[in-house]
Amino acid sequence: MPIQPVTGRSNIENxxxxxxxxxxETGREIVNLAVSGDLVVAVRLDRTKAGAKxxxxxxxxxxxxxxxxxxxxxxxxxxxxxxxxxxxxxAARHGGVGTGSGAS
Numbered sequence: 001m002p003i004q005p006v007t008g009r010s011n012i013e014n015x016x017x018x019x020x021x022x023x024x025e026t027g028r029e030i031v032n033l034a035v036s037g038d039l040v041v042a043v044r045l046d047r048t049k050a051g052a053k054x055x056x057x058x059x060x061x062x063x064x065x066x067x068x069x070x071x072x073x074x075x076x077x078x079x080x081x082x083x084x085x086x087x088x089x090x091a092a093r094h095g096g097v098g099t100g101s102g103a104s
Contacts, residue, residue: 025049031058038065 006015020026025048032043040063047056057077064072 022050023048024051038071039063040065 006012027047029045029047030042031045032041034041040061042061042063044059044061045056046059048054060076062074062076063070
């Protein structure tokens with residue numbers, strides 16, 4: 001579900017609050033973490049429940065950092081992301097970020 005960029009602390013907090021309002025449980029498992037200077041890529045598995053429904057999504061967060069703070073964040077979700085056992089590669093539909101060799 002693409003959304004327009006959100007800026008400003010209160011706008012970001014409101015967007016997150018609205019997006020997660022129906023969640024009854026959530027957790028994240030870090031699958032892979034890569035850091036190069038001020039660029040951080042975190043590949044993770046998000047497990048979310050909303051009542052009786054549960055969803056597990058493979059995601060990747062690409063963080064641009066400055067002075068130890070997040071300057072920008074881009075999220076790639078399951079429909080754009082392929083991560084499997086033994087595969088150390090992030091492959092988005094329109095290009096990708098490789099963290100090593102692997103099948104695309």
